Amino acid sequence: xxxxxxxxxxxxxxxxxxxxxxxxxxxxxxxxxxxxxxxxxxxxxxxxxxxxxxxxxxxxxxxxxxxxxxxxxxxxxxxxxxxxxxxxxxxxxxxxxxxxxxxxxxxxxxxxxxxxxxxxxxxxxxxxxxxxxxxxxxxxxxxxxxxxxxxxxxxxxxxxxxxxxxxxxxxxxxxxxxxxxxxxxxxxxxxxxxxxxxxxxxxxxxxxxxxxxxxxxxxxxxxxxxxxxxxxxxxxxxxx
Numbered sequence: 001x002x003x004x005x006x007x008x009x010x011x012x013x014x015x016x017x018x019x020x021x022x023x024x025x026x027x028x029x030x031x032x033x034x035x036x037x038x039x040x041x042x043x044x045x046x047x048x049x050x051x052x053x054x055x056x057x058x059x060x061x062x063x064x065x066x067x068x069x070x071x072x073x074x075x076x077x078x079x080x081x082x083x084x085x086x087x088x089x090x091x092x093x094x095x096x097x098x099x100x101x102x103x104x105x106x107x108x109x110x111x112x113x114x115x116x117x118x119x120x121x122x123x124x125x126x127x128x129x130x131x132x133x134x135x136x137x138x139x140x141x142x143x144x145x146x147x148x149x150x151x152x153x154x155x156x157x158x159x160x161x162x163x164x165x166x167x168x169x170x171x172x173x174x175x176x177x178x179x180x181x182x183x184x185x186x187x188x189x190x191x192x193x194x195x196x197x198x199x200x201x202x203x204x205x206x207x208x209x210x211x212x213x214x215x216x217x218x219x220x221x222x223x224x225x226x227x228x229x230x231x232x233x234x235x236x237x238x239x240x
Contacts (some may be wrong), residue, residue, distance in 0.1 A: 026195045055092050075113040100129045119147045134169040136180045158186040174235040177205050184220045194219040202226050209236040
């Protein structure tokens with residue numbers, strides 16, 4: 001029996017996406033810069049990036065407060081606090097970072113609250129703002145698919161996951177296994193075979209983990225075997 005993967009908690013999203021560091025943008029050639037210093041970071045940053053980093057640092061505790069409320073199932077309070085963050089800081093959001101994060105958290109809170117029609121609208125609103133990278137696209141697809149599945153629209157949920165799988169980035173390749181196994185689960189639920197073309201993605205993931213791709217009778221079985229083989233392992237860094 002293959003259990004449901006839990007949703008990414010808002011706390012992990014806050015720590016991963018809102019703190020600067022590995023996601024720091026490299027200033028384009030000739031762009032005006034200022035030195036950015038925070039904790040272990042000391043590097044030049046474009047002026048727009050610098051404004052974002054200062055806002056991220058200032059709002060980190062605020063977003064964690066949203067997570068705490070959501071974790072205690074105080075969904076209305078969490079949404080109200082999220083609205084307050086947006087209204088107070090919207091004029092500082094010069095590159096859309098805050099709008100995307102508020103939209104993302106709103107969708108996840110509504111999904112956790114079981115307010116599926118509202119969650120669907122929230123996920124669509126988030127998508128309209130665009131995704132900063134492919135990992136956000138995958139997180140959106142996971143939440144949207146779960147919402148559609150809860151609404152009894154399994155085929156639509158499967159289509160959302162398959163569309164997201166079409167977007168790849170070597171930097172986030174190991175994370176693709178999570179969305180790939182969700183694709184397998186939904187495919188089996190609607191009794192649709194997994195196209196062997198997705199084994200190419202699975203093989204690339206196996207290589208990053210230093211593993212041979214498991215040989216099984218079907219693509220679905222091979223992908224599930226790979227998921228089990230990678231459990232507890234760390235992927236290699238991509239070649240530069």
